[in-house]
Amino acid sequence: MSNQYNNNNRHDDGNPFYNEPINNPPQNNQPQAIFTNTNINFQDYTSAPSSQPNTSYQPNLQFQEFSHTTIDMNQNQQHYPPQQQQQKIGSGPSRVPESDFYDNPNSNLRGNVDSVDDKKYSFYQVPYYRSLFNVDTKEVGFRLLRSMLPIKFSFFNLIRDNPDLYGPFWVLTTLVFVISVSSNLNDYFHSEHSEWQVDINIVVYSAIAIYGYSFIVPLILWGVFKWMKLGLRLLDMLCIYGYTLFIYIPASILCVIPLTFVQWIIVGVASGISGVFLVTNIFTPLKEDFTKRGIIICAVIGALHLGLALLLKLYFFANHSESLPNELTIPPIPTNGTIFTN
Amino acid sequence: MMMEEHQGPVSTLDEPVFQTILRDVKMVGFKLYHVILPRGNAEKALRDWDLWGPLVLCLALSVLLSTQYQDNQRALAFALVFVIVWCGSAVVTVNAQLLGGNLSFFQCVCVLGYCIFPLTIATLVIYIVNLFLNMHIAVKLPVVGVCWFWSSFASYGFLGQSVPETRRILAVYPVLLFYLVIAWLVVVQ
Numbered sequence: 001m002s003n004q005y006n007n008n009n010r011h012d013d014g015n016p017f018y019n020e021p022i023n024n025p026p027q028n029n030q031p032q033a034i035f036t037n038t039n040i041n042f043q044d045y046t047s048a049p050s051s052q053p054n055t056s057y058q059p060n061l062q063f064q065e066f067s068h069t070t071i072d073m074n075q076n077q078q079h080y081p082p083q084q085q086q087q088k089i090g091s092g093p094s095r096v097p098e099s100d101f102y103d104n105p106n107s108n109l110r111g112n113v114d115s116v117d118d119k120k121y122s123f124y125q126v127p128y129y130r131s132l133f134n135v136d137t138k139e140v141g142f143r144l145l146r147s148m149l150p151i152k153f154s155f156f157n158l159i160r161d162n163p164d165l166y167g168p169f170w171v172l173t174t175l176v177f178v179i180s181v182s183s184n185l186n187d188y189f190h191s192e193h194s195e196w197q198v199d200i201n202i203v204v205y206s207a208i209a210i211y212g213y214s215f216i217v218p219l220i221l222w223g224v225f226k227w228m229k230l231g232l233r234l235l236d237m238l239c240i241y242g243y244t245l246f247i248y249i250p251a252s253i254l255c256v257i258p259l260t261f262v263q264w265i266i267v268g269v270a271s272g273i274s275g276v277f278l279v280t281n282i283f284t285p286l287k288e289d290f291t292k293r294g295i296i297i298c299a300v301i302g303a304l305h306l307g308l309a310l311l312l313k314l315y316f317f318a319n320h321s322e323s324l325p326n327e328l329t330i331p332p333i334p335t336n337g338t339i340f341t342n
Numbered sequence: 343m344m345m346e347e348h349q350g351p352v353s354t355l356d357e358p359v360f361q362t363i364l365r366d367v368k369m370v371g372f373k374l375y376h377v378i379l380p381r382g383n384a385e386k387a388l389r390d391w392d393l394w395g396p397l398v399l400c401l402a403l404s405v406l407l408s409t410q411y412q413d414n415q416r417a418l419a420f421a422l423v424f425v426i427v428w429c430g431s432a433v434v435t436v437n438a439q440l441l442g443g444n445l446s447f448f449q450c451v452c453v454l455g456y457c458i459f460p461l462t463i464a465t466l467v468i469y470i471v472n473l474f475l476n477m478h479i480a481v482k483l484p485v486v487g488v489c490w491f492w493s494s495f496a497s498y499g500f501l502g503q504s505v506p507e508t509r510r511i512l513a514v515y516p517v518l519l520f521y522l523v524i525a526w527l528v529v530v531q
Contacts, residue, residue: 126439126447133440136508166441170516177523184530197412198530200419 132165132235140167147243150277155243156236156285163235168242172210175245178252179206183316189258190319206316213308214241217301221282224297230285244278244305248312255317263317271309275302370395377459377496391448396455399462400427403524406465410472410531423527430520431455434501438513443505450501454517457497458524460489465528482529490525494518 121128144167146155180203188196218237225232251270255263279298286294354362373395400423408420431454435447464486471477497517505513 126436130440130442133437133442135512137511138508140512166437166512170437170519173516174519177519177526181526200411200415200422203422204418 132163134162135164135166140164143167143243144171144246147246147277148273150273150280154284155240155277155281156232159236159239163233163239165235165238165242167246168214168239171242171246171249172214175249175252176203176207176210178249179210179312179316182252182256185256186258186317186319189256202316209308209311210245213304214238214245217241217304221297221301225285228293232285240278240281244274247274252312258319260319263313267309267313267317271306275305275309278302278305366392366394370398373456374459377456389449391446391452393448393452393455396427396431396452396458399455399458400424403427403458403462403465403528406462406469407527407531410469419527423524426523426527427455427458430523434516434520437516438501438505441505441509441513443501443513445501445504453497453500454520457493458521460492460496461486461521461524461528464489464525465531468528468531479529486525486529489528490521493521493525497521 139162143158143164146152146158183202183206184198187199215238218234218241222232222234222237225237247270251266254266257263257266279302282301283294283298286297369390369392404420404423404427407423408416411419431451432447434454435445435450438445438450439447467485468477468482494517498514501517502510502514
């Protein structure tokens with residue numbers, strides 16, 4: 001935040017010598033005689049007619065330049081961090097905030113209704129977290145659609161200004177519910193219908209698996225990226241992991257089709273699409289790192305994602321008795337209306 | 343307790359305990375009546391929130407549902423229903439608040455808790471019918487589906503109006519999911 005502010009100040013002062021390297025003080029290159037000749041102090045400078053466009057007079061020009069460097073002297077330390085930041089891996093042309101959360105949670109409200117109250121809230125108050133849920137219906141829908149189309153690799157750019165936790169949280173919650181429902185239905189089709197009893201443990205297990213996967217893996221990744229000094233926040237990681245799992249919701253609904261190879265195809269396609277989406281998007285900031293670290297990290301991410309898909313198929317949609325049932329159509333299950341079901 | 347303030351300065355110290363309890367029961371019944379017949383003035387009726395009604399409904403739901411399970415899953419089923427009802431309504435409320443909704447926490451929890459009533463009725467009906475004959479899932483499904491719609495509709499008016507127009511779906515979807523989870527637990531009992 002403060003860097004941009006200083007940049008604006010620098011652009012606004014309109015000095016033609018702005019482009020001179022500030023870290024390289026020009027006094028060292030100049031002959032010392034100029035300063036001894038002019039023999040100024042600060043009061044002399046402020047009273048000097050600096051607006052005089054006398055470019056032919058060489059000492060006067062040097063004099064102006066010197067005065068400018070003295071003014072910028074205290075900004076030298078503040079100008080240094082952006083230059084340092086540009087040398088970092090993954091910090092592209094756009095600015096990456098250093099903090100993991102916003103300094104001021106209300107800072108990214110974009111003229112919405114709740115921008116009226118600009119009060120400071122403490123961390124235990126609910127409105128403090130409002131910036132994490134600062135999304136509209138259209139935006140969430142767009143992000144959900146984007147998570148199913150692994151053709152553009154700039155999801156981090158999309159969510160950079162406004163990473164939300166609404167989408168991830170409700171995608172995961174819906175997924176836990178959908179997995180427990182369709183896992184139980186899958187059990188129902190592969191057992192004696194009269195003896196079948198719902199297994200309520202599935203709810204707990206799927207909650208542990210889904211919430212655990214999409215919280216612990218981003219946490220570790222965030223730690224690794226912090227160590228690599230990439231400018232990615234924890235919110236970005238949580239957001240992309242939550243949205244990545246969205247495609248498993250229609251996949252899990254379709255997995256009630258009690259045919260093993262159809263289930264394998266569905267889970268394979270879903271994990272392929274979401275895995276490609278996840279790996280390519282995470283690889284984008286790693287691209288400028290010309291070591292093998294990025295490839296190793298992406299391989300680990302892909303392997304973990306594949307592991308989740310295998311867990312889904314081999315545990316939640318496991319067919320213990322391989323007897324194919326009679327009905328091959330999708331039975332009427334309680335699907336919620338807002339979910340895209342093909 | 344809440345009603346006392348509206349009835350004026352009537353001393354309740356020397357009345358029988360029976361009357362005190364009866365007044366609270368009447369208050370709970372009055373709110374349930376407004377849930378069953380959702381009208382325009384439901385908000386007014388639910389302005390004085392209490393958690394007695396949701397507690398009773400939730401306990402009834404948990405007990406009825408947990409009796410349908412095998413012995414080793416009974417305790418888990420009871421706990422799961424109880425936790426889903428309370429934590430679910432709290433999460434839905436906080437979600438609406440985070441989306442910019444202007445509503446009080448306990449009032450919203452109270453509304454969501456009272457709006458479980460149609461699903462509790464469905465559970466009771468299925469429980470009673472199951473005592474005599476086995477109810478097929480094709481019969482259960484429409485019954486519970488209607489009750490799910492009823493619950494969602496009753497709570498929609500309260501939650502939908504408090505959030506901005508562009509985010510209404512985002513606030514209402516968790517409510518639908520919340521009642522859908524409970525409806526699923528009712529169907530598979």
